[in-house]
Amino acid sequence: MTLTATISSAIKDAVGPKGWSTDSERIEAHVTERRGLWHGHCDLVVSPASTDEVAQVMSICHDAGIAVVPQGGNTGLVGGGVPEGGIALSLSRLNSIRNIDAANNTMTVDAGCILADVQAAAAAEDRLFPLSLGAEGSCQIGGNLATNAGGVQVLRYGNARDLVLGLEVVLPDGRVWEGLKALRKDNTGYDLKHLFIGAEGTLGVITAAVLKLYPLPQSRETALAALGNADDALRLFLRAGSEAGDALTAFEYISRQSLDITVTHIPGLKDPLEAAHDCYALIELSGADGIKDALEQVLAGAMEDGIVEDAVIAASGAQAAELWRIRETIPEAQITAGASIKHDVSVPVSKVPEFLVRAQQIVEKEIPGVRVCAFGHLGDGNIHFNLSQPKAADGEAFLAEWKKINRLVHDLVHEMGGSFSAEHGIGVLKRDDLKRYTSAVELELMQALKQTLDPKGIMNPGKVL
Template sequence: MLSRDSGGVGSYRLDMTLAPATPAFLDRLAQAVPAVRIDPPSARWLEEPRGKWTGQAAAILRPSTVEDVSTILRMCNEAGIGVIPYGGGTGLVGGQLTSAEGVLVLSLDRMATIRASVPEDNMIEVEAGVTLQAVQQAAADAGRLFPLSIASEGTACIGGILGTNAGGTAVLRYGNARDLVLGIEAVLADGTIIRDLKRLRKDNTGYDLRHLLIGSEGTLGIITAASLRLLPRPAQRGTAFLAVDNPAGALSLLHKLHSELGEVITAFELMHRQGLDFLAEFFPNMAHPLENNPEWMVLVEVSAATGCADALQDALGAAFEDGLISDAVLAQSEAQRDALWAIRETIPEGNRMTGAIMSHDISVPLSQLADFVARGNELVRAIAPDARINCFGHVGDGNLHYNVFPAPGRNRAEYKELQDSIQRAVHDLTHELGGSVSAEHGVGRFKVGDLERYSDPGRLRAQRAIKAAMDPNGILNPGAVLSGVPLG
């Protein structure tokens, strides 16, 4: 089992019986791939970002080429030794952690080369250890845009981002990570290298292994490089911070803006006052953009070649007249835009510093979102009447981060006996409303039970069959995503 502090919940089994990586095996590995670095395990590799869970490993392997990865996996597969892929370590569902003894962590941090940037093809080819921020900068240097944006982009690496099919703030306009990938390079469990780094938009030559591996969290193969789509850089952006009555009002505003502005809406982020209260406590110098302290707020951004900022201002004026917004601040400069986005992007840090009882990454159909918020609040407060709820997220695509916090003066350990009940209530409601209990963070090890509880049986059976076919010895990220996989 994973080692957990009092903030943990549930149990996470490792059902595969694997051989430990012995010193003798590591010596043979060092001889076979002398360029690979073999480091002793340390907290950097074994703790998740919130410090709630700790894993273990026999060693940290740090290859620098896809051929080295191939040799490592071939040898581990033959010996039956588990391998945990590691990107930037920013995952929140335990995908990069295990308590199984004798496993090896395979870090791709030394595979951090931007191999090619071809603006004529609107493509950039990067290795898995390149950070998202570095890809964004390389795209900008080429006069292009790589639109994926997440709070941890300075640390999160492309391999992990593709492994979890990350979303972020621009999904409404540009889609999830998989929508921005043209081709991949990956290594399968037996060491087979898939070299499929194409620049093509159209390629119907058989099964699309790219999309099978993206989102598989390193359980079917390890992505070592990718060719990514680039887009034209928008010449103009418009950004506004708005007060709305409630989530239903936010959705009415979204539909109105879509009708009037079309597809220029890049982001539409919902925030609750509780999140800004946390920011006021821990970041007192961060200014609140609105004079009043509304209960619900929206950050909206549009981008286009020209004219979108004026169009947004006109549309918001009409929304005022319709009673959909009660206050608004429009960014008049890039610095003001950055300040508005800093509020939204710092909310997770305020949450971390407060210390959540339970955090939920869920998505529901837009038509059910307001119902989820109202009913979710009732369910949580029936279990923990004094709990504080911070609901925020990418409401334009139905993704909410629904987090529950202790009352002022109390800590999350005091709610330990209520954690499972809170999570079950939130996830049951999500499932009832046709939603997903893992919107953008993946399954990892912490949500294995949820996948089994809520997945369609046929879908789960197919997933297990794919895992058994591609990783028959169960060495790739063992215990993540699927538990109790019948192999052989």
Template sequence: MTDSLIATLAARLGPAHVLTDATDLAPHLAETRGLYRGEALAVLRPRDTAEVAFAVRACAEARVPVVAHGGNTGLVGGGVPFGGVVISLARLDRVRAVDPLDATITVEAGCVLASVQAAADAAGMLFPLSLASEGSCRIGGNLATNAGGTAVLAYGNARELTLGLEVVLADGQVWNGLRALRKDNSGYDLKNLFVGSEGTLGIITAAVLRLHPKPASKATAFLGLASARAALDAFGALRARLGPRLTAFEYVPRFPLEVVLRHLPGAVRPLEGDHPSYALVEVSSPAPDADEELEARLGELIESGLVADATLARSEAQAAALWRLRESLSEMQGHEGGSIKHDVSVPVSRVAEFLERATEACEAAMPGVRVCPFGHFGDGNIHFNLTQPVGAEKAAFLAEWPRFNRIVHDIVHAMDGSIAAEHGVGLIKRDELPRYKDPVALDLMRRLKGALDPHGLLNPGKVLAAEGAPEAFPARGGAAARSGTAA
């Protein structure tokens, strides 16, 4: 049956776009962090929605699982296949239409995020979704994981930026929901079933996305602060004065900044002296006065004592250098050894409290552990990472991941937060959901999965456990066939 399926797919897609050689498969079997390594019968490279639909329909008839791939930049094991075929959407990379008056752009799922940004910019508009991986991640994956990024504060996450979708369903049917309407109350909002579903309910092949007016000016500053609570107070003060012009407020404690300064080539300390906490702030304005506006607000914060010191970027190059410090945090942390990562959110008003409680609890649980949190204060999303103690053995440290999950996630849950903020659930958090998710919500999720994918062929074992699914947590070994590395 496998040989027959491969032959059927090759006849429609072309032999060059049905990859079965081990060398060709390898890049599609593990995610960026290398926590999991899977296996697949083949990687398919369809050129359009019709070929995606044909491939899904053929696999459904043969009862072969399908995992969709964008840029394969996920961080929770959601894109790792454990059998079946991978459908790469890389060839579906056309910008179908840009409408500045309607403020929309229609793109195929394989478009690289940076290319979508560039197409919007060429039309005098802004597509504000921005991630450190924007040069390689693809819009289909961004939507499937409801990506957030650094501009959520002003523009919302991927869900808020999506007006319509085109989706291939589990049986190969195509739902054409590519509508650019701001108002449509003609029934259930189907697109929101698929945004954030991590490819478990359908495969997104195209989208209509919201654009925004391009700012006339931007200003970027780096702040030195006495604590996380001072940073939260500074955020509140800036938001009160700037409103939607405050487009980013990124929190960075001392240790993560020191890691970046130690390992990032060309990195320069942004402020003289040493501060317990820092923040990277961006202001966008429809007028050419963003620099003056931010400078005035920073002066007020320094005079009131909320901010100890600040530097304002005086050129695009200086602003890019400041952003490079923030966007390199995850990569540079890997140079310090093993990293246990948590992507969580709590109400904005409780972010500082969460940082204090979680830091204290983790340091008490393992003397010498180096807490390395950073994230988006404006939407309560913190990447609460832990770096191994100096001199510790990496594998032994990573084996403590389940224990630290319980510590951190229990605190998050007690604060009415979420254990999965912007990276999704995937495989690594799948078995955590029953402990923290409302049981009625879980039951509804299972019913939706059963209704839309009755044979469980779309990205099986991700988000919701399925019979025969791989073990969820890599540090325990088992079916995940893990590579043994972690960023």
């Protein structure tokens, strides 16, 4: 349905003068994916300031059959938040920390709160909200939950899904499901919150959440270990897990090519070790004071046994930040290094080394000279298997291979029992993959849920399914 003047003014009345915009510049920001990969259109940006206003907007759109695309910080990487008509529903004005119950280790927040603000509010109460990712300064908690975001602390604390006790959701017809329970035990029927987490805005609008908090670690230690191959990276991971237990909060894999590309293209970044090595593990231990001894012991033992070739332990917070900068700037460095083809995949942790070897052989056979920048959350079996164009190649010609290469890598991942989308979701980018790699029964169940909750198909149409 088209957005008539009557429907438009009913929506505007519901949210008041501060809650909508038809300004072309403002609209442009809401229809363009941050990296410019997708560009859509809509006639109205709506920014409700309360759950009740969201409910009124949804009710109007439901009655009129108007498409609604919920939007957080627009940092999603699969085009899930780009509207193709209807309205863009920005949650940005719904941004209060509603409550922190430190004794219950929970906080209740509006969906539009920026992730970094949620972390800071928890820290002010001497608590940790552990979700952490590169986009945390601009992504919103509603977007994190809608995409079931992962990040660098999944190893210890789980995905966004594992950090939620309750949700408040406005359904496509405007009814409000008030599920803001702060309970760690609650076996009262189906656990509905999990339907909306990871649904990428296709089943309802998340307006608030009860989040789990943890004790704030007293100390955090970071090291970069150099390794001879990915098998040794896995060995080191298993060893660190047995020796440090829950204190192991991050274990990130960095291939030599990834490190090379960052030190070449990111100003001021240096290789912290003298010699070049096949790959690296960025390790973080956190917990009580004295955790540094544990990290030293893990690395010393692994060196003695020939697993680790060299290592540096950060001597200060600044040096730790520098080591993390290597890991976090790989995608940025890849942009400067030319065109890239990306994969966000997971396999069982035990199969990561095999995946890395086989995938590299496959892509090198297809594109001689391709630069494999594999990096990511080895501890979760999640590798960002990113490819940079061969140095002298034509970027456009390289990008023309995107679908073919994706298919080959995703087929391998599927054969190895893995996932073609480990943490970024489906959006529009991976709809065909979802069809290809998902069983008919699973797709039917997804369609049935969509039909039940959103029979008019107004919630983020064309995404995921």
